[in-house]
Amino acid sequence: MNSMFYVGYLYDNGRGVLQDYKKAMEWYQKAALQGSPNAMDAIGKLYDDGKGVPQDYKKAVEWYSKVRR
Numbered sequence: 001m002n003s004m005f006y007v008g009y010l011y012d013n014g015r016g017v018l019q020d021y022k023k024a025m026e027w028y029q030k031a032a033l034q035g036s037p038n039a040m041d042a043i044g045k046l047y048d049d050g051k052g053v054p055q056d057y058k059k060a061v062e063w064y065s066k067v068r069r
Contacts (some may be wrong), residue, residue, distance in 0.1 A: 001036075002031045002034055002036040002038065002039060004022065004027050004028075004030045004031035004034065004036070004039070005028065005036045005038050005039040005042070006028070007027045007030035008023075008024045008025070008026075008027030008028040008030075008031060008039060008042060009024070009025060009042070011023040011024035011029040012024035012028075012042065012051075013045075020052075021046060021052025022053075023052075024042070024046065024048055024052060025052045025053060027039075028042045028043045028046070029043065032066075034061075037066075037067045038057075039063075039068045040063050040064070040066045041064065041067045043063045044059075044060045044061070044062075044063030044064040044067070045060070047059040047060035047063060050061035050064040057059065
């Protein structure tokens with residue numbers, strides 16, 4: 001598993017750090033640039049739920065689609 005994804009996961013879930021969806025997104029984006037499907041899925045979920053970013057179903061679908069290619 002990509003270590004940058006894992007840092008994003010920690011921020012996303014408040015494990016050992018204060019929960020911070022914006023920081024989670026930053027780390028997930030770094031991991032996604034390295035091709036992490038877990039990070040791409042997590043980014044889609046943040047857009048889907050509107051956590052740390054404005055809710056945007058179109059962007060959510062775009063990120064989910066990257067995982068399923």
